[in-house]
Every structure is written in C-alpha cells, then in structure tokens.
Amino acid sequence: MIARFGHVLLIVALLAATGAHWTVLQSVAWTTMLADNLRTASFTQALQRTFDGRHPCSLCKQITAGKKSEKKAEFPLQFKKLEFIHAGTCFTFAAPSHFWLAGAAIDSLASLIHSPPVPPPRPLLG
Secondary structure (H helix, E strand, O other): HHHHEEEHHHHHHHHHHHHHHHHHHHHHHHHHHHHHHHHOOOOHHHHHHOOOOOOOOOOHHHHHHHEEEEEEEEOOOOOOOOOOOOOOOOOOOOOOOOOOOHHHHHHHHHHOOOOOOOOOOOOOOO
C-alpha cells in the first residue's frame, strides 16, 4: 500500500514538474462540460459546444488564468558556444615508489598450498 502511494506521489510530482497538470485539469474540464452538455443537447451539438471555445466553463476560465499567471523561468536557457583552449601535453616518466619482484610473490604463494588435515577437525561444540 505504501509503495503504491509512493508511485502515485511520484507520478503527480512528474506531472507538476513538466506542466502536464494543466492538461489533466483541462481534460477533466472538457469531460465535465461534455457530460453537462449531453443532458440538454444531442451528441454532435454537445461536442461542438464543448470544444468551440465560445462556451468555457468556470474551470476552463480558471485554467486559462492559471496558465497566464504561472511564473516563467527567471533564468532563461542560454546556449553558449563551448570554447576549448589547446593546452600542451607534457609527459613525465617517474619510477614507482613501491615495487616488488614477481618471483617473491610466487614463493610466498607456494607456502599456502597444502592439503587439509586428516582426519578433519572435530567441532568444538559437538
């Protein structure tokens, strides 16, 4: 239940961030207007009255006012040309501070190879 609530909250946040909430609200307004117009007129007439733009409902008026009053970005996006400066490349070779001989590592690995004890050890809490 909590995960489902989180998903719904994420969807609402994405809709609000992208400005799609106006589209959702407008869809609700048109659906309500169409249902109201179907009570008094035929389907064709109700469809025309809903989408002609001359008969907005109160929700449509509020959506239009909200879109107009919505604050635009304070800092408009400005695309600038990237300028790269050629920097000379200087290679420096230095000896490593720590090193070891490969043969020494192989000798130490040989001491780790042994067979397990026979018979196997008994458990302490047996």
